[in-house]
Amino acid sequence: MAENHKHYDNGEITVHWKPELCWHAAECVSHLPKVFNAKKRPWVDVRGASTDEIIRVVEMCPSGALSWSKTEPKG
Numbered sequence: 001m002a003e004n005h006k007h008y009d010n011g012e013i014t015v016h017w018k019p020e021l022c023w024h025a026a027e028c029v030s031h032l033p034k035v036f037n038a039k040k041r042p043w044v045d046v047r048g049a050s051t052d053e054i055i056r057v058v059e060m061c062p063s064g065a066l067s068w069s070k071t072e073p074k075g
């Protein structure tokens with residue numbers, strides 16, 4: 001089931017989060033707290049850092065809960 005998956009788009013990339021895979025290791029939160037803040041809703045703010053930084057931290061996620069893809073240009 002994919003409907004509980006979250007998608008966060010900054011216009012360049014979309015960060016995908018699969019909550020059922022997240023074991024709250026908090027790699028993302030400790031490496032990039034401006035983007036990943038478990039106390040906020042939504043907890044991912046893709047405007048909090050550059051696209052390169054976000055990709056770097058998304059790829060650190062040990063569980064596979066976080067992934068990213070290029071955002072399709074609109075129009």
Ligand code: SF4
Nearest residue numbers: 022024025026028061
């Ligand atoms: S790094 Fe991955 S597993 Fe850890 S809290 Fe973030 S999303 Fe969840």
